[in-house]
Amino acid sequence: MKKCYKNALVTSAIAAAALMMASQAFAAHTDPIVLKDADGAALAPGSTAAYSAKQTCGTCHDYNAIERHSYHAQLGANQHFGFNPYKNGTWNAEAANGKPWVSSPGHVGKW
Amino acid sequence: MARLYPNVGATPASPGFYEDTNSNSAYDAGVDYLVNDAGNRLSLTDGTTNLYIKSTGTIRAQNVNPVDFSAPYDYGSEASFKAGVDLSMAGMMRDCAECHVGGGAMEYLPKVPGTNLATTPRTELRDATFSGYNVWNNFIDQYDENEDGVTGEVLSQDYSQTGVLEMDCLMCHMEGFSWEARTEAIRKGKFDASRVTGAGLGTATSGTVVAYDPTAVVVDDNGTAGNPADDRLVLSGFVSSRIMGAPPSENCSTCHMDMHAVDWKKRGDYWGVPYEADVHGAIGCMGCHERNDGQNMTAILGEGTVPGTWTGAANTALGHDPAKGVAPYSSLWNNNDGTATKNCAGCHKPAPATETYDRYGAVDPTAKHEALGLTSVILQSGVAGVKDKSHLDIIECSGCHVRKLGHGPAPAAGSGNHSLYEWGTGGAMVDGTGADEEGRLTDHENLYVERTMEDNLALAWQGGKLIKANALTTMFWRDKTDTGVDINADGQAGGMDAVNPSHIRDANKTVGLHALTEDGTITAAEIEAQRQAMMSYLPTVGINVTGATLKLNFMGVMFKVNHNVNPASSAWGAGGCTDCHGADKGFYNGPYELKGRDLNFTYAASDVVPLTMVNGTQPSDFHPTLYAKPSQGDNRSIALVARGASSLRNIDLSEALWETTLRVPIQTTQGGVVTTRTQYVDYLNNRVDAVHNRHVSTGFGKCTNCHDNGSGGIDYNLVSAATGLLDKNGVQVAFTYTPDPLGNPGTCSANTCHGSYGFSTTNKAELASEVSVTAQLSALSSANTDLTVTLDASRSTCTHMEPAAIESEPDVTVTDPCTFSWDVNNDGTFGDDAAQGIVGGNGTGTVVVEYATEGDYPAVARVTNSVTGETRAEAVTAKAIIVENPSVQAxxxxxxxxxxxxxxxxxxxxxxxxxxxxxxxxxxxxxxxxxxxxxxxxxxxxxxxxxxxxxxxxxxxxxxxxxxxxxxxxxxxxxxxxxxxxxx
The missing domain is CATH 2.60.40.10 (Immunoglobulins)
Structure with a gap:
């Protein structure tokens, strides 16, 4: 069960937040955001292909750089150490002592 | 659990990681030194004392068999895959990715750790060619993707049909993004389509095919009206306007701070609560998690926004990341912990502001902290009794300011108890003995693994500071057999392997069982039934259980808590020292329940075993990184046993802070040496008397306000005229304090604060209503025994105040036991009863003294309230006389x-x-x-x-x-x- 409760902020909080939102909003999305497929082609009217974030957002933003170094994306994928069964004898993983099945300090490869 | 890549190599024949000082190709105890990876000798913390090898047995090489990243690990067969895997990468895409944004190993095959990804191409999963049974091309069916009513089977993964979980930018940046719609899609393997459904742009037809909503995705003529060949699909203006630079807090909270989200479970955090439950709601998540390094994170092509420190590999530099604090046990990317982080002091510090980031007008709490005595250097970092730290030095902000107050659910109708299906809950357990009702492999959501979080938090050491923490206890099955059985089929026997959760789910399903906590009651019979179900099921997936002994384990983890900051007026200590110091105050002491609040839990003693051993020999049910204070030893763990005789027990909060017997005795700063946790807690409980607490709670708590030695230091033996303090008329306070020779509160001269505020000009430095001890003492010389005097303090009184049962009624006075100590010979020493001639008494308030010679003796009784710890002394003159008539002398x-x-x-x-x-x-x-x-x-x-x-x-x-x-x-x-x- 996943519940989402979106309680409203108190009035003062709303006012304060509204003031800040002005600085948070993108000012650059004045041009149309063209949806593109995985190959980078713009989707034509009537297309049923799911858009690619990499190609669509990547038109203006450095998707590759963002993805390569964002802990929300990598989740330890580039810290994968494998099972390393002989680390400290037969017991430990390099990623977590006492847990030979753990192969990364990040989520990718963690039990 | 799943194996991503194979390792290569075998156990090296030659030992390693010691310095072969005598070059005999073998280690020699007491001769060869331990060394690190670089070959440098390991030493004690003094940096000079090198460590010898102690072992007399064979030393294992500490070599690491490298991972072969050329091809994913091939399980070889469907059966082997089913035996050894619960969540493959393709499985994680359907389960874990409900919160993880895509990218990384969900889009590309990983590379060797440390690879510069900016210069080394990776293989996209769309383009990868797989063979055999690996974690990218197969998964264990968890959400019945093929809709055959069966879970636990091995299904193949085809990226041409599902698409790929690219990093979904809008999951964070689009206002109104639907976590639920995206989750529904990914659980069915509709990865490309999940980006469309989550953003509300359309519906999923298959993994890669969608039907766009024409109000959200519109046709744009690309500036060439009338030329349909140039037409294209674009986001509507309304959709585009909802894409934000700083992620809306509601998007963060869907994964972090909504009910059942990760930080709700680990820490009881919740977003969107009233001001009194979190004063920072108005500034949003990024108000605090904004980086303080001034980096522009928008990363627009051609604008040079990628920091030069980016390598693409794991390092301490932040990339396109919000800053995060230093959270023990968090494992997103620990290398980034604390990098460019504002923390509380980033905003709450003295003006002027020189930072590039916004401080939102945060108050500077320094003066208030000083007034409460929290900056006075009266604590110690070590164990020698040397005062070198203040309360602020030793307690992190969250320790006092996060109480989750006003954060509790409303009472359930008619029950008087709070419902746990409301905000303000979280903790207490993760049940790894079965799937939850949605199909996740463990259950952390049912009513019986939860607790009320309001004012129900623990403390733990992080380095030399106390942090607020929530103990989350995970219950799971392990095979206690240390060798010979490979219960999770990971190719390695031993290590008390945990049973694969997908196997537990399938074993339960086979015989109609469920997660143990699901119905709110766990009995030894239920535990045994589940054990037998697993022992019967595991052989059907090829796991040999001969010799296996399945036991329940509990792993307690102290997750750091620093969200949901209450107003300062509600902080621990706002009411004075006795907010925390005293018996069972609930700050560092008092009972703390580990199990779910409404869970009825009993087990047989043979059902459970310790999680691990810490400090070499001590069994513990908490993660070994539950560290003691550093002065007790570097990386010294606290062995904290959660298992009671037949259920998870309630611990005392102090058990998470100090070992039962202190490894290093502590010379306290105001008392003697303590050697046990109990002694130390008693010492802390009795640090504050009513006089001090009254001054602290009214804002005069800085020690040097009253105990200034003239140069800004503290001298507790005098009370100085306060400097800078004003009376109610705005006149600087000046007074003369006359100490009491017995150590009782002294008296203040006229023109004091007391006088200004309406008390008599000369006052006892206390208020009568707060006095909890009144000492009375009398002396009666014996009428028939020479030199013998009876000292009687039994008429002394000890009391404290407690709230009345009815809130509107005045507080009630409760009588407490008094304890007594004596100095009957005026030598200033108490307690040496025999040496000072005490020969009898009633053991409490009366003593009989036999003096050596005739004369008058000042005698003092010190009376202590055994509940409040407050002490007062009273003196009297004892007359030692000869009552048997003396002969005339001539x-x-x-x-x-x-x-x-x-x-x-x-x-x-x-x-x-x-x-x-x-x-x-x-x-x-x-x-x-x-x-x-x-x-x-x-x-x-x-x-x-x-x-x-x-x-x-x-x-x-x-x-x-x-x-x-x-x-x-x-x-x-x-x-x-x-x-x-x-x-x-």
Whole structure:
């Protein structure tokens, strides 16, 4: 069960937040955001292909750089150490002592 | 669990990681040194004492068999895959990715750790060619993707049909993004389509095919109206306007702070709560998690926004990341912990602002902290009793400011209890003994693994500081057999492997069982039934269970808590020291429940085993990184056992802070040496008396306000005129404090704060209503035993105030036991009863003293309230007297006139030492010639009495003096030679 409760902020909080939102909003999305497929082609009217974030957002933003170094994306994928069964004898993983099945300090490869 | 890539190599034959100092190709205990990867000798923290190898057995090489990233690990068969995998990467895409944004190993095949991804191409999963059974091309069916009513089967993964989980930018950046719609899609393997459904742009037809909503995705003519070939699909203006630079807080909270989200479970965090439950709601998540390094994170192509420190590999630099704090056990990317982080002090510090980031007008709490005594250096970092730290130095902000107050659910109708299906809950357990109702492999959501978080948090050490923490206990099955059984089919026997959760789910399903906590009651019979279900099921997936002994384990983890900051007026300590210091206050002491609040849980003793051993030999049910304070030893773990005799027990909060027996005894800063946790907690409980707490709670708590030694230091032996403090008329406070010789509160002269605020000009430095101890003492000299005095303090009173049962009624006075200590000989030492002549008493408020000599003795009784710890002293004069009448004393001299045969006898009679003693009254002199002189006033002897003999000879004189008690004392030549006379 996943519940989402979106309680409203108190009035003062709303006012304060509204003031800040002005600085948070993108000012650059004045041009149309063209949806593109995985190959980078713009989707034509009537297309049923799911858009690619990499190609669509990547038109203006450095998707590759963002993805390569964002802990929300990598989740330890580039810290994968494998099972390393002989680390400290037969017991430990390099990623977590006492847990030979753990192969990364990040989520990718963690039990 | 799943194996991503194979390792290569075998156990090296030669040992390693020691310095072969004698070059004999073998280690020698006490000769060879331990070394690190770089070959440098390991040393103690002094940096100079090198560590020898202690072991006398074979030392294992510490070599790491490298991972072969050329191709994913091939399980070889469907059966082997089913035996060894619960969540493959393709499985994680359907489960874990409900919160993880895509990218990384969900889009590309990983590379060797440390690879510069900016310069090394990776293989996109769309383009990868797979063979065999690996974690990218197969998964265990968890959400019945093929809709055959069966889960747990091995299904193949085809990226051409599902698409790929690219990093979904809008999941964070689009206002109104639907976590639920995206989750529904990914659980069915509709990865490309999930980006469309989550953003509300359309519906999923298959993994890669969608139907766009024409109000959200519109046709744009690309500036060439009338040329359909140039037309294209674009986001509508309304959709585009909802794409934000800083992620909306509601998007963060769907994964972090909504009910059942990760930080709700780990820490009880919740977003969108009233001000009194979180004062920071108005500034949003990015208000605090904004980086303080000034980096532009928008990363627009061609604008040079990628930091030069980016390598694409894991390092300490932040990339396109919000800053995060230092959270133990968090494993997103620990290398980034604390990098460019604002933290509380980033905003809450003195002006002027020089930072590039926004501080939102945060208040500077320094003056308030000083007023509460929190900056006074009265604590110690070490164990030698040296004061070198303040409370702020040793307690992180969250320790006092996060209470989750006002954050609790409303009482359930009719029950009087809070419902746990409301905000303000979280913790207490993760049940790894079965899937939850949605199909996740463990259950962290049912009612019976939750607790109320309001004012229900623990403390833990992080380095030398106390952090607020929530203990989350995970319950799971392990095979206790240390060797010979590979219960999770990971290719390695031993290590107390955990049973694969997908196997537990399938074993449960086979016999109609469920996660143990699901119905709110766990019994030993249920535990045994589940054990037998697993023992029957596991062989069907090829796991040999011969010799296996399945046991329940509990792993407690202290997750750091620093969200949901309450207003400062509600912080621990706002009401003075006694907010925290005292018995069972709930800050560092008091009971703390580990199991779910409404869970009925019993097990047989043989059902459970410890999680691990810490410090070499101590069993513990908490993660080994539950560290003691550093002064107890570097990386010293606290062995904290959660298992009671038949259920998870309630711990005392102090058990997470200090070991039962301290590894290093502590010389306290204000008392003696303590060696146990109990002693130390008692010491902390009794640090504050009513006088101090009243001053602290009213804002005069900075120690040097009253105890300034003249140079800004603290001298507790004096009370100085406060500097800078003003009375109610705005006049600087000045006064003279007269200490009490007994150590009781002294008195203040006129023109004090007390006088200003309406008290008498001379005041006891306390308020009568706060006095919890009144010492009374009397002394009674014995009427029949010499030098013996009874000192009686039994009429002393000890009390404290407690709230009345009815809120509107005044507080009630509760009588407490008093304890007593004595200094009856005025030497300043209490407690040395035998040495100071205490020979009896009733063991509490009365003692009997036998003095060595007559005299007046100042005697002091020190009375302590055994509940509040407050002490007061009272003095009295004890009179040690001789009550058995003393003999009259007399020293005779004689003058002889031989010619006249006249003798003059004179007596020196000393004055009476004690007025009550009898005095000489009458004397009779027997001259030895059968003549007698009666002296009616005995004191006439001091002037001399003449007698004339009639003939020569030797005479023995006897004098009898009768005193006022009618007692006659005789003096003869035997007592005084002058009473012998010779006449020639």
């Amino acid at each position: 020293d005779f001299t004689k003058t002889v006139n031989a010619a006249t045969k006249t003798v003059t006898l004179t007596a020196a009679i000393p004055p009476i030492a004690i007025p009550e003693n009898p005095t000489p009254v009458k004397a009779y002199i027997y001259w030895g010639d059968r003549k007698r002189t009666a002296v009616n006033d005995a004191m006439a002897l001091t002037a001399g009495v003449e007698h004339t003999y009639t003939k020569s000879g030797n005479y023995s004189i006897r004098v009898e003096i009768v005193d006022s008690a009618h007692i006659s004392t005789s003096f003869t030549p035997a007592e005084d030679a002058d009473l012998s006379v010779t006449l020639p």
